[in-house]
Amino acid sequence: MSSDFYKTSILPFAGIIIKLCRAYTNSQEDFEDYYQEVCLQIWRSKDNFREESQWSTWVYRISLNVCLTLLKKKKNNVQHFVSDSITADETEDNYAFSDESLNLLYDAIRKLSxxxxxxxxxxxxxxxxxxxxxxxxxxxxxxxxRVKRIKMRLKKILDGKIN
Amino acid sequence: MERSIENIWKEGFLKSDALIAPKINNLYSQKSIHIIDKFKRMFKINLIAIVAFSFAFLIVSFIVGIPITGIIFFVTLSVLVIINKKLLNDLNKIDLGVSSSQYLKTFNQWIQKQIAINKKISKFLYPIIFISMVLGFWFKDAEGMPLGERLVGEILVGFPDTYLIFGVPVIGIVIALAIIGLLVLFGGRIYKWDLNIVYGRVFKKLEELMTDIESLRS
Incomplete structure (x- = not known):
């Protein structure tokens, strides 16, 4: 990948990609894999961008579509979509932001479909x-x-955890 | 007072560590872990293996004296490769930059199409392989005459009342037809069963995603 392309066309939108990849992964290792894969797919698909939408919207679409259908081998060596809801054993290698409330919010988001x-x-x-x-x-x-329902569900999950 | 999720989100990302992009090295040379790329790789490897095998088998079949089997194998597998090469080209056309609904639908359509086509092919493939083996050995030279005719001659010595149709014992025809029938019946199922073992969870997940999106459309 051209480093210029990464610097000029991906890095300014890295925030979007990071936020999204964090929502679909439970460990730093998975997050980095997802981030790399999204960047790779943006680079590969760049010729398909037809300026019908903003670049940021297009980046969001690619990132989301990649996250929804990414395959990764789990520890048992079976291929899964790893964006499945978080389970007890997966929380063991959880990673964290310095903001505890944001961590709790992300944990709650990961419990959604x-x-x-x-x-x-x-x-x-x-x-x-x-x-x-x-x-x-x-x-x-x-x-x-749907947004209202999701917010209610998140509030329920976060109930009493955040002040 | 309880903070809203909107505030948690905004304030959380104001902290400096929240949005640090991971370092990426040699990205382009890395193997993609995306499902479409995995399908592409799997298809390419399979097609190369089929081409290599059909060529090798064609040569071997002439060496061991069953060229009919080798030729039928080669033609059948070539058709299989051509059809699947077209399917692979369709996979390359899937655009990741469209809406999730459209993307998932296109991908799912491709999966369904390739399952349907390969299921149909499997129904014919296994019987054709069986028939080619039977024909190959039937016409294999056995000391100046075809092996099949020699075998029938020996059967007639032991069982002179054996009923023949076009020089083949009826019992042999019945058994061969029964095997062909079973292969037609189970060929498609074997393919789907095999595919489900490897990608069953993926297909289920894709279905769930599409159902969820569909519920938002209605």
Missing amino acids: EIDRAIIMLYLEEKSQKEIAEIIGTNPNNIGV
């Missing part, structure tokens, strides 16, 4: 319902209702 994770991440990134619907490829009218 893959699509709900995508929706809440886009919502927290202040994307409009229309933009979220465009990225996911669905009806914008249903996004608002």
Whole structure:
């Protein structure tokens, strides 16, 4: 990969990729693998970008689509989509931000379904319902209702944990 | 007062350690772990292996005197390779930059198409392999005459009442047809069973993702 391309076209949007990859992984090792894979796929797909959307929206689409369908070998050597909900044994190699509340929020987000994770991440990134619907490829009218449900679920999971 | 998730999100990412990009080295030379790339690799390896095997078998078949088997094998496997090469080209057309719904739908359509095509092929492939083996050995030279005719001659010595159709014992035809029938019946199932062992979880997950997205569309 050209380092110029990475510096000029990916790095300015690394925040989006990092936030998303963190939501679909439970360890630093997986996170780094996901981040690298997203960057690789952005580079490979760059010729398909037709400027019908903003570069950041397109980067978000690639990142999300990669995260939704990434295969990785788990310890038992069987291939899985590793974005499955977090389980007790997987929390052992959990990694953390310095902000404890953010860690708790991420843990809660990881307990959601893959699509709900995508929706809440886009919502927290202040994307409009229309933009979220465009990225996911669905009806914008249903996004608002789904966001409300997800927020209620997150509040329930986080209940009493954050002050 | 309880903080909103929006505030936790905003404030959490203001801290300096939250958004540090990992170092990436030799990214392009690294093996992709994405499912589509894995499928591409698997397809390429399979196709190369089939081509190599069909060539090798063709040569061996002439050496051991069963060229009919070798030729039928070669033609059948060549058709298999051509069809799957086209499927591989379709896989290259899947665009990651479209909406998740469209991307998952396109990918799922490709999977369903390749399963349906290869399932159909398997229904014919195993019987053709069996028939080619039978024909190959039937016409194999056995001291100046085809092995099949020599075998029938020996059967007729032991069982002179054996009923023949076009010079082949009926019992032999019945057994061969039964085997062909079983191979047609189970060929597709064997393929799907084999595929499910390796990618069953992936297919299930894909289905779940699509169902979830569909629920948002209605």
